[in-house]
Structure formats: C-alpha cells, structure tokens
Amino acid sequence: MIAVHDFIIYTDIVFNETFKTKGGLELYGDKRFLQKRLAQRIVEIKELPLNYEGENIKGFQALIDITIFIQNNYDHGKGMNNEVIGHEGYYKIQSNMIIAVRENDRSDWIGFENNLLVEKIMEEEEVKKSSLIIIETPKLKAKKGFAKVLSINSNLPELIKGDVIQYNDNYGVDVFLEGKELLWIRVKDCLTKVM
Structure with missing residues (x-):
C-alpha cells in the first residue's frame, strides 16, 4: 500500500467502549453521544505521503483529530469515510489532522507541523x-x-x-x-x- 497525498494510519479499534473521567473512574459510553470521549485518538502511522519532506515518522504513534472516523465524503451520492478500501482499520488522513507524534509510549509528544x-x-x-x-x-x-x-x-x-x-x-x-x-x-x- 502506497500513500500518495495522505498519511495512512492504522487502528484496530475506532471507538472504545469505556472512557476515563478526571478522577480516573472508568465509565461505559454510547458512541452515538460520546464520540469525542470514546474515539481512539492514538493510532500508528503506517505510510507517509510521497511529497512528505519531514522527519521519517513511519511506525510512530500519532494523536489525531477524530473527524476522520465520523465524516463521510460524498461521491455521486454515495457516502464513504476515510477508510482505505479493502484494508480494515487503515485510514487516510491529511497532515493537518495529526496533532502530535511520539516514538513510543514512554516518549513525549511532539507537536506535528x-x-x-x-x-x-x-x-x-x-x-x-x-x-x-x-x-x-x-x-x-x-x-x-x-x-x-x-x-x-x-x-x-x-x-x-x-x-x-x-x-x-x-x-x-x-x-x-x-x-x-x-x-x-x-x-x-x-x-x-x-x-
């Protein structure tokens, strides 16, 4: 799989079943009403765009904007989300939707672009x-x-x-x-x- 204009990310879960409160309490939520809290924001970067000139961040974790999971692009009346066709869990994302990246769980977040x-x-x-x-x-x-x-x-x-x-x-x-x-x-x- 080659990314031409967009980054390709991977996540095995789009919406979690639970979310944590400020006090650390874990609660169950309905994804119809709590999309901001339940969405999986941390994903793995699998492919970089061909025209990307920055640091090689392939394999890094990325903190993303969740709208890629919930928006639909319409082509001739047919709605499609940003999921890569034929590859479950892989999504196309523009660079301005990546908030921050990090190498692994122990490293600090670095603001992207x-x-x-x-x-x-x-x-x-x-x-x-x-x-x-x-x-x-x-x-x-x-x-x-x-x-x-x-x-x-x-x-x-x-x-x-x-x-x-x-x-x-x-x-x-x-x-x-x-x-x-x-x-x-x-x-x-x-x-x-x-x-």
Missing part, C-alpha cells in the same frame, strides 16, 4: 459571600487565555514542556486524552511565554 498540545490552567472561582455562612465550595474554572505546554514543537524552539503560555483563546479544539481534557491549538495562536 504547526500544532501544539496544551492543558488549560485552572483557578478557583471567587466565592461570593452573601451571608455569614458560606455554603458553596470553590469551583475550578479555566484561566482565560493561559495554558501549560504539553508537547514541544520545532517551530517554537524556546518553549519546553511545562512552560506557561498565553494563547488566543478564540481558537482551539478540545481533545480528550486518558481522562484529561486538553486543548489543541496552532503555533500561530501561541502569543507569549509567561515568565
């Missing part, structure tokens, strides 16, 4: 004191426009894993990975590194 994986910084909401007895417990909310870097990217060599950045919060896609809600942003949306 112009992508960056970050985690929102949470802070406690201010408790409004309406009386002498405070009943409400403080809740955590995302600090608007600030995040912690989880994947390095060669386009931003000054950033390392764990750095706090300010980003354009009008953009970004929520990504669920191992029970955590992360954020996928483009390198151009990273505004500054917070010292």
